[in-house]
Amino acid sequence: xxxxxxxxxxxxxxxxxxxxxxxxxxxxxxxxxxxxxxxxxxxxxxxxxxxxxxxxxxxxxxxxxxxxxxxxxxxxxxxxxxxxxxxxxxxxxxxxxxxxxxxxxxxxxxxxxxxxxxxxxxxxxxxxxxxxxxxxxxxxxxxxxxxxxxxxxxxxxxxxxxxxxxxxxxxxxxxxxxxxxxxxxxxxxxxxxxxxxxxxxxxxxxxxxxxxxxxxxxxxxxxxxxxxxxxxxxxxxxxxxxxxxxxxxxxxxxxxxxxxxxxxxxxxxxxxxxxxxxxxxxxxxxxxxxxxxxxxxxxxxxxxxxxxxxxxxxxxxxxxxxxxxxxxxxxxxxxxxxxxxxxxxxxxxxxxxxxxxxxxxxxxxxxxxxxxxxxxxxxxxxxxxxxxxxxxxxxxxxxxxxxxxxxxxxxxxxxxxxxxxxxxxxxx
Numbered sequence: 001x002x003x004x005x006x007x008x009x010x011x012x013x014x015x016x017x018x019x020x021x022x023x024x025x026x027x028x029x030x031x032x033x034x035x036x037x038x039x040x041x042x043x044x045x046x047x048x049x050x051x052x053x054x055x056x057x058x059x060x061x062x063x064x065x066x067x068x069x070x071x072x073x074x075x076x077x078x079x080x081x082x083x084x085x086x087x088x089x090x091x092x093x094x095x096x097x098x099x100x101x102x103x104x105x106x107x108x109x110x111x112x113x114x115x116x117x118x119x120x121x122x123x124x125x126x127x128x129x130x131x132x133x134x135x136x137x138x139x140x141x142x143x144x145x146x147x148x149x150x151x152x153x154x155x156x157x158x159x160x161x162x163x164x165x166x167x168x169x170x171x172x173x174x175x176x177x178x179x180x181x182x183x184x185x186x187x188x189x190x191x192x193x194x195x196x197x198x199x200x201x202x203x204x205x206x207x208x209x210x211x212x213x214x215x216x217x218x219x220x221x222x223x224x225x226x227x228x229x230x231x232x233x234x235x236x237x238x239x240x241x242x243x244x245x246x247x248x249x250x251x252x253x254x255x256x257x258x259x260x261x262x263x264x265x266x267x268x269x270x271x272x273x274x275x276x277x278x279x280x281x282x283x284x285x286x287x288x289x290x291x292x293x294x295x296x297x298x299x300x301x302x303x304x305x306x307x308x309x310x311x312x313x314x315x316x317x318x319x320x321x322x323x324x325x326x327x328x329x330x331x332x333x334x335x336x337x338x339x340x341x342x343x344x345x346x347x348x349x350x351x352x353x354x355x356x357x358x359x360x361x362x363x364x365x366x367x368x369x370x371x372x373x374x375x376x377x378x379x380x381x382x383x384x385x386x387x388x389x390x391x392x393x394x395x396x397x398x399x400x401x402x403x404x405x406x407x408x409x410x411x412x413x414x415x416x417x418x419x420x421x422x423x424x425x426x427x428x
Contacts, residue, residue, distance in 0.1 A: 084105060227277075319342055384410075
């Protein structure tokens with residue numbers, strides 16, 4: 001085996017059919033390489049390989065350094081990866097660390113849709129392989145086709161139980177196991193059917209496809225708009241009204257400037273109305289909610305299921321409990337519980353660069369204290385006084401009934417002064 005000084009490591013996709021699924025030139029590259037790298041399953045396809053073998057068992061940083069060194073020494077290296085190495089595979093990581101050549105095979109998702117006989121350009125693809133399913137409900141809600149990359153924990157049974165917990169019974173499930181291998185198996189299942197199956201029913205190597213069933217009349221799941229009506233939320237009774245009203249909620253969320261991947265805190269979540277609407281916007285992000293009242297938290301948990309928003313909601317009196325949350329891009333404070341100064345200090349300290357804190361106040365005292373505290377923390381604020389009235393019928397006429405005025409305070413890190421402004425101040 002002769003070393004080539006210009007060789008880049010070659011990352012070659014391989015399926016469960018092993019050598020049979022590789023082009024002749026790929027096989028030639030493998031046979032003539034000095035080092036063959038891959039998972040133990042991939043390496044087993046080449047028992048007669050004469051060069052050095054290296055099984056991947058974690059430590060990708062060390063692996064990238066090793067491959068770079070091998071390449072610089074002129075050794076020929078081939079890395080075997082499942083399916084398409086750039087599709088949730090090792091190829092993406094390696095290509096970000098060193099120069100490599102990537103030769104993809106068919107991905108498991110491509111094969112699964114091929115077995116279904118359906119197109120997949122309109123499918124939502126989500127990986128729960130080695131990840132939590134937290135937030136999956138809002139990510140896939142309303143999607144007609146969803147492909148899920150699974151693992152031994154997030155298996156078809158776990159996925160089916162999760163969907164049933166959120167009432168997502170509009171999906172049928174296609175499970176594709178050991179694709180292109182000698183024990184390949186595929187089939188359609190109902191969610192309830194999968195839950196009743198034994199854990200060992202499915203191979204650990206599987207892809208799950210969710211497809212919406214043709215709905216019966218009147219059974220189409222609701223598609224909730226931004227600005228859900230207050231009456232739709234479960235609320236504390238008989239003390240109704242403990243909810244951020246729709247009009248104020250919409251204005252406040254707009255001030256939070258959420259992105260699809262934002263990390264959000266909702267402090268004093270009560271019914272969870274703000275957290276739930278935020279989760280449906282930040283579908284790829286994370287939403288954390290905290291509420292001191294047990295009965296209100298119970299309503300929040302009920303509303304999470306109703307509106308298919310899988311967020312983290314805990315009972316506690318902020319700022320205690322916030323330490324378990326990831327640093328936020330946006331914070332909504334609907335109630336401070338009397339510890340405003342300490343609470344705002346924690347929020348300002350933890351807020352990520354470019355983030356926003358939005359606080360609702362209904363008294364001028366809280367407005368004054370919040371504005372002063374933000375200034376002490378070095379934050380700039382702008383304030384909206386929202387005075388909203390709703391129409392009410394009176395006999396055959398219409399009158400308007402006012403809601404409580406609310407101050408919507410938005411705080412951000414102050415922008416650094418430019419050199420020109422500093423110079424002007426110095427001259428003055």
